[in-house]
Amino acid sequence: MKIRRRTNECPNCGALLDSVYNYCPRCGQENTDNYVSFNMLVSDFFNTFFALDSKFAHTVIPFLFKPGNLTISYVNGKRMSFAHPLRFYLVVSLFFFFIFTLVGKKSIEEDGDEGIIQVNHTVDDVIGLEAEDLATLEATLGAKKLQEIEKQLNGPKLKDLRKALKKNITSTEKEALQIALDSTTAQKLLRFDVMNNEKEVNSTIISPVRVETDSSYKKSSHNATEDIDKITSNENKDFFNVFNEIDWKLIDELRDKRQITDHQVYDSLHMGNITELQEHIIRQIIRVNRADQQQFVEYILKNLPLMMLILIPFFALILKLLYARRDQLYIKHLIHALHLHTFAYFFYGISLLVMVYAISDEDNAAIFGMLSFIVVSTYAYLSFLKVYKQHWFKTLIKFNVTGMIYLSCIFIFFITEIVVSFLLY
Incomplete structure (x- = not known):
């Protein structure tokens, strides 16, 4: 049996107590000056926070077996x-x-632990490509060849499909596509040779009067031109259309390269002139994709x-x-x-x-x-x-x-x- 050392004054509220009182009539605290034991500490915690007393026992049965x-x-x-x-x-x-x-x-x-971005583009995702053109591509190249092309597809744009075609089709397959596709679509998808020839012609015309510059200047000029084009192209775009311009595959590829910061990953996208909210969303996409998935969840x-x-x-x-x-x-x-x-x-x-x-x-x-x-x-x-x-x-x-x-x-x-x-x- 627990021995109480009763006091004449409540240790909690200071009320005067008679020695026969086991509890203070004002605040309810036990009338004892014993040191708090571990059992008392645990008991007070559960009774106060969880209310595991007779009320809890009376609550369980109707709660579980008597709905309402x-x-x-x-x-x-x-x-x-x-x-x-x-x-x-x-x-x-x-x-x-x-x-x-x-x-x-x-x-x-x-x-x-995989990133939130899982890039897996197909030719069906390519914007501006009609259903008839898709059927022609599959009929001319075959399903297996089309799957190889899709593996090289970096985005949903026509230029992405054009680059993938350039890497994977032979000259014979290209000629077959030129015949099967209408002239407009063929020009869009198969013009990589024409573009290369135009670059060679322009280079020949300009080379006699060009001032020799180092390679770093050429690279910076090229990047500046790309940025200007990006700024111009983004000015009149709707809010969500900007996200179609993101190189999702690049973000996914740089996910585990910790020597590259989130800021550097964002800069590599060359997003151009976008709103602060759009920029914040893109930066958050990069941050969350590179973060530990468990922590984010x-x-x-x-x-x-x-x-x-x-x-x-x-x-x-x-x-x-x-x-x-x-x-x-x-x-x-x-x-x-x-x-x-x-x-x-x-x-x-x-x-x-x-x-x-x-x-x-x-x-x-x-x-x-x-x-x-x-x-x-x-x-x-x-x-x-x-x-x-x-x-x-x-x-x-x-x-x-x-x-x-x-x-x-x-x-x-x-x-x-x-x-x-x-x-x-």
Whole structure:
């Protein structure tokens, strides 16, 4: 039996105490001047933060096996008998998001650390190439040859396809294409020899009067010309069209070359005259692509608990609107929403553990995941019936409408959260 050394004054609030008092009648602290033991420290923490006391024990059974009963009991005034809905939600959500993050890390480790940019262009991506031209290319060169050309395709432009053709087709295949394609398309795709001849002619005409310069000057002049062309071409472009000009393959190739900084990778793209927002987005693309994938995913996941907590009042508002004619207080819908989310987090957390660590077959894991969804949905539907006491068919309609609207809200919030995380990473 624990021996108390009682005091005449509360160590916490200073209230005068009689020696027979085991606890202070003002603040409730135990009347003892004993040093705090480890067991007392742990017990106080769990009782204060997690409320693991008799309330928790009374809450578990109706929470798990009697959908809706916990909400009705709490709304009807039995608040001292059950755990506080918000505290209960926070404890279970802590468990769920811990499991969710753990599973996310495991999936990333299994998939490997690959960049967000996976470049794999096909001739179907080439802008300005008609379907008839694509069919002609495949019929003339063959599917196998076309696959070899696609491996050399660095972008979705005609000039990218022209360069790939130049590297892979023979003179015979070129002549066949000139015959098969219409003159305009042939001029666009097969003019690399003409361009080379024009360069030779221009070089011959200009060479007698050209002042000899070193190679570095030639290179800088060439780069300056490219930059001027880029600036001119970007001036009148729409916001998203600029991203078609990005050399995605170059970004992917430079991803693991750590001696090259993010700033140098951006400079190598020669994006020209673009807005500050466009520049920031491109720089973030480079940064995220070169970052550790696990760190970026963790950066996104750490904000999910807050996002879901913000969504719960939206869920309660949906319920308030659907049951507006029943004249029920918003707080009732909010408590119901907290209990539903708490059960979903608890059950899905257990399901994730089983799916990832106990089931090795992916098909069986998918089936188990679907069964988990059915269980949670059934629980929620039964809770709707119990709390709102309407006909089963009307409840089913409102339940499905609530689900569709809420899933749309989750999708919008999640996309917004990813975009914001991407821009701020």
